[in-house]
Amino acid sequence: xxxxxxxxxxxxxxxxxxxxxxxxxxxxxxxxxxxxxxxxxxxxxxxxxxxxxxxxxxxxxxxxxxxxxxxxxxxxxxxxxxxxxxxxxxxxxxxxxxxxxxxxxxxxxxxxxxxxxxxxxxxxxxxxxxxxxxxxxxxxxxxxxxxxxxxxxxxxxxxxxxxxxxxxxxxxxxxxxxxxxxxxxxxxxxxxxxxxxxxxxxxxxxxxxxxxxxxxxxxxxxxxxxxxxxxxxxxxxxxxxxxxxxxxxxxxxxxxxxxxxxxxxxxxxxxxxxxxxxxxxxxxxxxxxxxxxxxxxxxxxxxxxxxxxxxxxxxxxxxxxxxxxxxxxxxxxxxxxxxxxxxxxxxxxxxxxxxxxxxxxxxxxxxxxxxxxxxxxxxxxxxxxxxxxx
Amino acid sequence: xxxxxxxxxxxxxxxxxxxxxxxxxxxxxxxxxxxxxxxxxxxxxxxxxxxxxxxxxxxxxxxxxxxxxxxxxxxxxx
Numbered sequence: 001x002x003x004x005x006x007x008x009x010x011x012x013x014x015x016x017x018x019x020x021x022x023x024x025x026x027x028x029x030x031x032x033x034x035x036x037x038x039x040x041x042x043x044x045x046x047x048x049x050x051x052x053x054x055x056x057x058x059x060x061x062x063x064x065x066x067x068x069x070x071x072x073x074x075x076x077x078x079x080x081x082x083x084x085x086x087x088x089x090x091x092x093x094x095x096x097x098x099x100x101x102x103x104x105x106x107x108x109x110x111x112x113x114x115x116x117x118x119x120x121x122x123x124x125x126x127x128x129x130x131x132x133x134x135x136x137x138x139x140x141x142x143x144x145x146x147x148x149x150x151x152x153x154x155x156x157x158x159x160x161x162x163x164x165x166x167x168x169x170x171x172x173x174x175x176x177x178x179x180x181x182x183x184x185x186x187x188x189x190x191x192x193x194x195x196x197x198x199x200x201x202x203x204x205x206x207x208x209x210x211x212x213x214x215x216x217x218x219x220x221x222x223x224x225x226x227x228x229x230x231x232x233x234x235x236x237x238x239x240x241x242x243x244x245x246x247x248x249x250x251x252x253x254x255x256x257x258x259x260x261x262x263x264x265x266x267x268x269x270x271x272x273x274x275x276x277x278x279x280x281x282x283x284x285x286x287x288x289x290x291x292x293x294x295x296x297x298x299x300x301x302x303x304x305x306x307x308x309x310x311x312x313x314x315x316x317x318x319x320x321x322x323x324x325x326x327x328x329x330x331x332x333x334x335x336x337x338x339x340x341x342x343x344x345x346x347x348x349x350x351x352x353x354x355x356x357x358x359x360x361x362x363x364x365x366x367x368x369x370x371x372x373x374x375x376x377x378x379x380x381x382x383x384x385x386x387x388x389x390x
Numbered sequence: 391x392x393x394x395x396x397x398x399x400x401x402x403x404x405x406x407x408x409x410x411x412x413x414x415x416x417x418x419x420x421x422x423x424x425x426x427x428x429x430x431x432x433x434x435x436x437x438x439x440x441x442x443x444x445x446x447x448x449x450x451x452x453x454x455x456x457x458x459x460x461x462x463x464x465x466x467x468x
Contacts (some may be wrong), residue, residue, distance in 0.1 A: 039422030
């Protein structure tokens, strides 16, 4: 395959770090039995490894009870579990305008069950203003605040610690979608007063596709299960046994995927999140500089401010005058640069960004990108604009 | 030394219990429970040896819930 530049890590990080590939390969070769089912050495080894990684990941996210970490198929499944399993008729939910459809669509479906959603603005506001917008919407009917920690369109980092404080003050539950932030920005459930943390494993956690996590803080309401099935215990009972986490993990869990997540978390720990952010910033800064100074290109970013991450963005969007985002992405692909175009499954944000007519071109970076990648992109985008619409 | 089987509600809790006991120096092993040991079929436990009182105390202090603890029969002491 020709060398390529991959700037689509917000969709899925690719390729995975070698340590992740080696760990998955070792799992498939050495201990990938069915965990929690058979009692032979391979089955027990598999169960032990799954438990160790559950503990490792719980600690990674500041969750004191590893059994409250549920392995899911992806972030969407995790978010559905919380939203559909916790909210009831009459509940009101506050969501940011940067939310993904993995939050907005379940909430839309819940409307028919009497759950109301209200959106708080983010775009163009600094953190203090965002917090003020949330505060003024807080009523006793608000049961939950949802925050997309990092926007998958602009890279905006929401001040989740402060939002957690507001939720506590008003006795509301706090759900954080950490799909774009996990592995890049620190998340500590206890310190940030997060009740539910849902995230994808295949993005900046460097796990495989088909992995996601739902973490539930001690004391937060346990959702109602969405699915039932075998889980290796009390097989003669037709009722799904209660108890965390197996109550929410019917069927065989994705052992190679879980192993990939454990290895990904280990890689992040070794690299350090600060090191990862520095690497990302070096790439994004160069791209922002060129995009911001090229005639006919309009950046669609949203400045990060008081939360200490000013100048760092793992995701950025732009549009090119006279060219659809699809055409720009196709041109970049022809030149071996992989990016995403369109609406990025985030329908509300485009009104504020004024990109409803076609969405944006999105660049997203990871620890594996280099400044050289950014230079290749910059040369290519300059050649596109210089050639007059490619 | 007396050997015991601790029954847990899930393989996760069984692993958690085993980790607590092993960290405290108790030789422990994850096992699948005999059908006669569970009320509704299929379950996991930990085979260990030591003071029953101390085993209970360790698990309680660590917040690891178990459903039962009983002396291992001769054929269970593998």
